[in-house]
Amino acid sequence: MPFREINSKMVEATVLPGQRLFSQRGAMLAYKGDVAFTPNIQGGQGGLASMLGRRIANEATPLITVEGSGTVLFGHCGHHIQVITLAGDTLYVEADRLLAFDGTLQQGTMFMGSQGGVMGMVRGQVTGQGLFTTTLKGQGAVAVMAHGGVIEVPITPQRPVHVDPQAYVAHHGDVRNKLSTALGWRDMVGRGSGEAFQLELSGSGAVYVQASEEKL
């Protein structure tokens, strides 16, 4: 189900009978037609086990199931919205950045430590994003929120990309990530360049970076 971008801060989704989509609570701005919004206590799909997984992982952002037939406008807190289309690959994104996504996408949680070992866990702490992240897999569209607009930076095997952990929004593709440090003695004595930690993404795919170092 595609999202149509109305402007940089609003998207419109078309809901058809038999199809559903999930959105963050409070993100609906307006709708036309016969559309029902049901709070999803499980915080997504996948039954009880994955609900527990999300609770433990603290990735349990309350979601709303949207069903029926009509069009719905989504937007949240004036944040910029970026629509990402997945063609069978996996998107890694923080649960609180998800505005709305296609119901056909498979939702899961991933333990950060499973990528990059101890550094993966440190990464979660440094970025303030915790140890888990949400994954979405399959064919469909996802609308994610960011502060101040997003650029897409391609990652190729020859060109790994380094991202400021605070400016990182999401990434997709076959990408490994690890935290790299540029900590020298200068940083210890308070004369650092302000770029002490970076997220290094290598492989092939793309990373979405926001024009700000502020969290949502």
Add this chain to the structure above:
Amino acid sequence: MATFRLQGSRVLAVDMSGDAVKAKNGSMVAYDGQMAFKKMTGGGEGVRGMVTRRLTGEQMTVMEVKGHGTCWFADRATEINLVELRGEKLFVEAGNLLCTDAGLHTGTHFTGVRGASQGNGLFTTTVEGSGQAAIMSDGPAVVLRVSRQYPLTVDPGAYVAHQGDLRQNLQSGVTFRTLLGEGGGEAFQIRFEGEGLVYVQPSERTTIAGDV
């Protein structure tokens, strides 16, 4: 020389091949290739620059970014404007300066009473030489041309930067009405005369003048 280009209006992409740029501390959001980040002492040229900066309060914390590849810069989602300098001097508030070509010289300049009324202090930063600079504004800035016949008057809170051969003086619109609390809300203005360009943002900083 490093190439500056805007990606959207809030992200600056700089393509580098072994050359360097000076950027506001912590403003890097992403890079590919090989980059090295080094804090510059006091952000000016040598010990003298450092001391003036400390004294004047126009203290920018600047880092030098050097390498091969593309480096992306952004700061709190503010709009970015590119300025091309050909041996001219650009006057800009330190807080509005995002990134400059390493070949450009930065210094401080005494602004007198204008700065104080703007809420920016008595000094401003100058950027001089040939190369590109990226300045930030709250909302997209407009560039207004000033010529001999057409001087320009600007609200101090909306002023961002200027370049060229310009003289500036502070105008006061304070009358007895202002004292009675019936002022026009535009108690102070800066008047620019000469030949040059003035960058104005569609937003007003909180200034002393705003309360008068």
